[in-house]
Amino acid sequence: MALAPPPDDSLNDSATAHPAPTVRLAMVAPRLLTTPSKALLILATLVFVTHVLPEMVTHGLDAQNLSWAAALLGLSSLVLVSRALLRPRQPQTIDFADDHVTLPKSAHSRRRHTVAYADINAIFRMEQRNEEVVLIDTKRRLISYNQSSFLQPEALASLWSEILSNVRALPDGRARLERMRALANTAYLTGFNRTRITRGLLALIALVFLVQVYSAALLNPFRMIDLGANSATLVAEGQWFRLVSANFLHGNWPHVIVNGVALFFLGTVLERLLGSRRLLFIFLVSALGGALASMLAAQGALSVGASTALFGLLGALGVVHLKFHRQLPVPYRQSVRWWVIILGLNTLLPLLIAMIDVAAHAGGFLAGALATWALLVGVSEFDPSRAPPRWLRLANAIVVAAFAIGIAQTVVYAINDHPGDDVRVLEDYLARAQTDGADALYLIAWSNAHDDRIERPRLELALRAGQQAQALEPQRADIAQVIARLQFRLAQMSENSPPD
Structure with missing residues (x-):
């Protein structure tokens, strides 16, 4: 995702004036399967092929395998049925009126939103996968359209100019356009922050997962004890390195895929907003905080997963939103509805899936929120190019050193035999x-x-x-x-x- 620099004339009089006002923009014919629905179907197929099918071949059609298969079939059916119901029967259109515009959610959805021009906070142009995209930020939601959504190649430019023209016609139109220009400049500057830490963490998690696959640690959760899974029993005996190593282990393919996608999204957004040094500090502190909370709560026999740090990133994003709110550029700001859905799902899932480590998630969330608050003390204006506080360099050095020592001790532990550790963990858990x-x-x-x-x-x-x-x-x-x-x-x- 790359934001195009705001052209010098993109928000001035000449850019918003055009000889004949556009009344309607026609969109392409709706598809049955959208990108999100395809992703869900591919994920369900991948889980079945890599996880359920091998278990069925090895262990037969027992209750657990049948439950997994039924859940994946139900998810796939739900995706197909919902898309059949939500797909519009006729191609959608964008309709302009004197004081409002009617915007479809997308070319492939029946939902349409009537938005007053006075309720449009900003409009952005950006490039995504070599295609121009327009983002429209309203009081209630963010709506995006790409070039391929329309029948006519010039439709996106017409949408852009028509909205700006109608916003400028408002009594405070000039002031609104200036605010839009300021937000566009901020968004453009945010795009300069590289995402090296996010990519590095994803590579590390992928490498560790390959080690798990090679060592057959996925066949039995207790085999992950040798690779550094978190255990209250063993940490209490002095194996503190597990508070580090457990954050990079995952229980199965779906676990690592879901966490990888979440890290890609949250890490990219936060690294763009806060910079690489701040993101590294938040991630590592959240991982330690979540692992420590998991150890103290001792909910299960073992705990693994990067969700400790991911919930920390979620808490960090919440602090950034609360502190800067409308100062954040549109591509990086989440709606209230998004927050309700994300927090609601993560509250509901532990009630449905007993294996979720609630303490690890809560500890990571709190640690990430506190770390971000400390990084932003005294900062009142959002500036993606702002230098980090002086103390962060030393803090990062300490935390990175702790993780390096923990990983080194994990490697030493993994290449040696430790008979009895797994038995003690299981005995303690069963008690x-x-x-x-x-x-x-x-x-x-x-x-x-x-x-x-x-x-x-x-x-x-x-x-x-x-x-x-x-x-x-x-x-x-x-x-x-x-x-x-x-x-x-x-x-x-x-x-x-x-x-x-």
């Missing part, structure tokens, strides 16, 4: 797991039941986890099946073990 529900206990029993590389002590603890799950929900057939498999494997071990 307090009754409050976590049957699903978490079942997952432990199931993952260990299908891991042919574990030894008898952990297999016995997995059986205990299955029995605790069955005590909580005795009617579940999938729990009974896992218990039977564990008992069978233990019986096989007894038969094959040499006599005393």
Whole structure:
């Protein structure tokens, strides 16, 4: 995404005057599948091919695999049905009136918004993937159109000039155009901030995930203990490096893909707004804060994922919005509706998915918000080119050094044997797991039941986890099946073990 520099005459009288006012702009024929819907379908297919299908081939059609398949099929069906309902029957149009303009949400949606010219805060031109885009910022929402949305190649320029002409005709039109010019200049300057830290963090997470795949750590969550997964039990014993390493590990393909997409979006936006040094500080402090909160809460046996830092970036973005609000350029400012949806989803998901580490998310969010507040103390005007505070260089050096030491200790730990660590983690968890529900206990029993590389002590603890799950929900057939498999494997071990 690149913002075009605001032309010298883009907001003056000559640019907004044209001989014949445009009344209607025709858009292209609506498509059934939009880019977001295609992305969801591709993601569902990828999860099925890389995660569900291999499990079905290896372990058969058990309850967990069937649940995953049903969820992915339901998601795909929902996408197709919703698009069929939302796709307009006729091509959309943009309609201009004396005091308002009617703007479709997109060429491929039935939704239309009537916007008074007085409610338009700004209009921006930018280039995205070698195509010109116009962003219209209104009091209630942000609407964007690209060149390919229209039948006529000159339609985007007509949209731009028509809106500016009608805004200028307002009683305070000149002042409004000056504010638009100031915002356009700020947006242009923001685009100069490079996103090196975001790209570097994405590369590091991808590299660590490849190590997980190569070492078969994805087959059983407890194998990630060797790679530095966060564990309250082991951190309390002095393995503090797990507060660092766990932030770069992920449980499966969907986990790393979702977090990677979130990091790309949040990291890019914040690095553009605040600069690379500030982003690095916020990310690392949030990661430590979230990992520490997870360790103190000890919700599960293990905790992994960059969501500690991602929630910190979300908290940072919230602080930036609260502090600067309308000073932020349109491409980097999120609407109230966006915040309601994001915060609402992240409040709802832990109620539906027991494995989500709420403490890690909350700790990361709070750490990121506080770190950003500290970075912006005394700053009242948004300026993307503002130099960071002097203390940040030293603070970054300390935090980066702590992470480097933690990663080095993780590597040393990973290349050596540490028998008994996994057993102690599981024993400690089972002693307090009754409050976590049957699903978490079942997952432990199931993952260990299908891991042919574990030894008898952990297999016995997995059986205990299955029995605790069955005590909580005795009617579940999938729990009974896992218990039977564990008992069978233990019986096989007894038969094959040499006599005393």
